[in-house]
Amino acid sequence: MERTAVRGRLTWRHARVVELIDETAGVRSIVLDPPDWPGHQAGQHVDVRLTAEDGYQAQRSYSIASAPEDEHLVLTVERLEDGEVSPYLVGELRVGDELELRGPIGGYFVWDVPLGGPLLLVGGGSGVVPLRAILFHRAALRSTVPVRLLYSARTLADVIYREELIGVEADHQGADIRITLTREQPTGWRGYTGRIDRALLEEVAWAPSERPLTYVCGPTGLVEATASALVDLGHEPSRIKTERFGPT
Amino acid sequence: MTFSRGFHGRRRDDVDPARVPPGQYVTEDFPVLSAGPTPHAPLESWSFSIRGAVDEERSWGWDELRALPPETVTVDIHCVTKWSKLDTSWTGVSLDTLLDGIDTSAEYALAFSDGGYTTNLPLGDLKDGKAWVAYEYGGEPLDPEHGGPARLLVPHLYFWKSAKWVRGIELRADDEPGFWEGYGYHNYGDPWKEQRYAGD
């Protein structure tokens, strides 16, 4: 069967890297300029494919960090210690290089204003990436859907998009941002400490009677623990969407 | 095809090519691939059985298996998804030990595991020092995500034949395709002949 690229179907395309931003020690944002980009929904991802000179290929999925309204397509990648693709994207990739990707993909883990709220966004580590897209899409549309973000990171230095989320000039249209630092807190820290657990969720989450729409993203352990705790607290499983990040 | 400048991947390229079957890449990692959740069978109720075309089913509980003479072997393993890992060390009981004294006219075996996974191979490929029920990897108890407490180890075939969480083998007069074989993977799976898919 001959494979021809049909416009409109999901095809691989090459996007030029226009900027690289070091978010934290092991996390980098890649700003891309894909040709004929059809636009995307907050929460979607792209598949990235790398090809070595001898033809060897490796493919991974990365959530889109940019809101649909942002000027460029942005991916944020965390370097995994034993990773094959992430060390290349975070360490080797240069401005001017081309990255092969396809997308946007994923209709399940998306949020748009008509879906309403109140919204609860729970993320751990690089799980905050698609949640950022949701947060800033909401802000771009000046939506008044109530939203709360609970974000778990090891230390303050590991908080991705720190300035955007909790910096002095942070502006995200009244979103309620809550951070918990699990390993180390700076002096005078007034946020939460420790892992996200039932007790923290009970305090932070909307009451089940409000029927929030919840998006949980991050390492499997955090996603599992959060989803079960929320269900335990009386939240409807069908209104909790999960996206596990894992080594593949 | 355009290349990703500077991308090499995590492959080792310092190995003797004679040790690498066609189409394979050598890795230092030990990727975890599975078709389902990791089972957690309690050892008290664990058993390995040989059943099917035999006069009498034979079964070993965990302690009984561990009491059998173990062998430690160092072998290369090759996964059909193209990664190979060299010089892996395993400890377990040889299938020769387990099949010793079992009278059968069966020519085929179907290995079965906790969770429902199956894989088939000729009985002859389980004999003569070619297969083990392995419970240690690298000198440590086999991790559940790598098939612990025990897995089948048949290194001369693609690694999908080395069934994780193995609970026994069924001896059969006829060949019954296992899980991946039923979906089009090669019935035999010799990496040196690159028998990945049916028809290869």
Next chain:
Amino acid sequence: MAMLDGNAIAGQLYEVFGAEMTTVAGVCAYCGARHQLGEQYVYLRGPGTVVRCRSCQSIVAVLVEIRGCTCVDLQGLAEIDLRRA
């Protein structure tokens, strides 16, 4: 852990079906639970992709790519609802 959510195979499903499939709802043939494909559990990177029911972990779908052709076994689904969720 090898398990991810169905969203992880959104691209592969799009390639096979030519459409976004993660919001398609299916009924598990084993336990009757109804879930969108995006919320099912997927086991990736093996010889094939196995999709399991979020409620009972039974296999609802298997995708195997051989010689450029993808075989999709949906026998684990009693019903598929192609209307968008």
